[in-house]
Amino acid sequence: MMILHDSWIIPARMTGDQDAAIDSTDLLTGLASAEAARTWLRRTAPAAPVLAMLVSLPRLQAVNLAYGKTHGDQVLIEVARRVADFVDVELGSAALVARLGGGKFLVATVQDTSRERWQYLGEALGRAIARTLTVRGEEFHLLPRTVLLRSSALGEEGGSGEALLHHLEETATTLDRLSGRRMLWADDVLGTPGASLAVLEGELLGAMHRDEISVLFQPQFDVATGRLAGAEALARWEHPRFGQISAETLFAVADRGDHVAQLSRHIIGRAMALATQWPGHLRLSLNITAEDFALGDVVRTVRHLLGETGFAAGRLTLEITEQSLISDFEACARALRALATDGVRVALDDFGTGFSNFRTLKALPLDALKLDKSLVKDIAHDPRDRAIVSAVIAMARALAMKVIAEGVEHQQQLAILREEGCDLFQGFLRSGPMAPLEFLRLTSS
CATH class of the missing domain: 3.30.70.270 (Reverse transcriptase/Diguanylate cyclase domain)
Known part of the structure; x- marks a missing residue:
């Protein structure tokens, strides 16, 4: 040593x-x-x-x-x-x-x-x-x-x-x-002179009004058939001076100015409005953060935006992480159960990177588990990783949940996921995040 x-x-x-x-x-x-x-x-x-x-x-x-x-x-x-x-x-x-x-x-x-x-x-x-x-x-x-x-x-x-x-x-x-x-x-945006978090914080609200906050869609595909099943919405800031700013930095800026709930509402509403143009069988997945639960009325916001955009609740999946539930688990569970009665589905994101607490699986109205890419990455080479993925899929099936694999980049990974009975996948094997118009073309191809 x-x-x-x-x-x-x-x-x-x-x-x-x-x-x-x-x-x-x-x-x-x-x-x-x-x-x-x-x-x-x-x-x-x-x-x-x-x-x-x-x-x-x-x-x-x-x-x-x-x-x-x-x-x-x-x-x-x-x-x-x-x-x-x-x-x-x-x-x-x-x-x-x-x-x-x-x-x-x-x-x-x-x-x-x-x-x-x-x-x-x-x-x-x-x-x-x-x-x-x-x-x-x-x-x-x-x-x-x-x-x-x-x-x-x-x-x-x-x-x-x-x-x-x-x-x-x-x-x-x-x-x-x-x-x-x-x-x-730390230098995602600091690389450009003047682009500090403090400067961006002062520009964020105006950026929402100027439609600089864009939504990209990461396609999700059926493992068995390869057909398009829906997409996960991802946010980017198309800054006129500093170029594209990542979602991580965008939410860091929003957090500094206590604008997370407002930013989430903007992204959710924009994604729903765009998704109304898709064929009716495709689903939209949206990420809900800890700040959304702590600072905003998630149930009221989602219901209002569903009504405002006309997007069907039965086509919406909300993705949450265990980390987002820590502040007040019972309040988060109540909010998710209320939305589930409307037909909204709930997926536990990044499964395998948090505490993977069985209490979470039991207490929440979960419809799906998302396998984190760290679990998928080595399944073709590491028998232990494959065994873990196989066990998670078997458990999900026993609990009547679907399994979505993230970060699929190689055909061998997909073949193993198909063999183990995984339901959906996303990753660069088929497609990276797409602009709304590009994704719309994909839906009709």
Whole structure:
């Protein structure tokens, strides 16, 4: 195990200052300390472009509460070992690996690495941390969240180590509020000068009035027949200066200004209006967030928009995540049951990435489970992943639920899903998200 990178040991040895060596080391994990990380960023950022990722462990608090701090500390030590080993192999000893406190780890480097590879490394590190972890006979399954950043995207601010850390931590806070999201680029919109979250927040309401918030449709297909079955609505901001802004950033902006309920209403209404042009057998799926339940009257909003647009309730599916139910499970359940009486169907999204709580399956009026793409990704090569998918499909059938697979990219994956009895799929094997007119053409082809 790498205890501490050489770049952090050498300065202390050169000065002979043992206190400096202690201050630069996180005493629990042996990684660089938060202060050492700040020093590295202050020295490095002005001289060279920095790539950074901030990895957090949202479930650490639950481990501490359920098993005690001793277990929690052992979990942190094991995660630190995995992070250090991963960085040694992928980036070498020149990279910074630090613990910022609690369950937060920072990885940074000045290597000439593309955005695509940095994201790949972030995803790979997330998988390494997510592997089953055993402490004192107890098994833990951590689902880390990762924020990625390129200092070059921050313009003049990119030369400030403090600004880098600030943007990472601010984006991590935003990511915590985004249901079902595990990764976010801090520089998705910060890459364009002036396009900060604060600036975009001031423009959001006007963007809705100017129809800059567009809806794309991700087609869903029948696994057995290959026929089009419907689509999931996805939001994008077509900004006149900054280009296309992702849904993650869009909702982060809305969250800053307490506009989530208003934004959701805008997207839901627009998607329903567009879907009225489709053939009557196609279904529309819409995502409902935790903020929709907490800040808005979901039942009244959905019923009003169904009436206003003329879209049939029986053709609508609302997709929720377990994360969106945490704030007030009973209130969310009541709202979903009320809509179910109108004929609206409910699907549990990202199944396999949350707590996968059986209470959720029992208490909610669920019609479908959506297999997260992380479960589908390796089913053609990993017998365990296939066994899990097979078990989930069998359970769903026993509960009279359909199963929708996300992220299907290869024919072999589809063949296995067909063999296991999966009902619907979506993914780049058949189509990515489509503009409304493009999807409308697909419905008639």
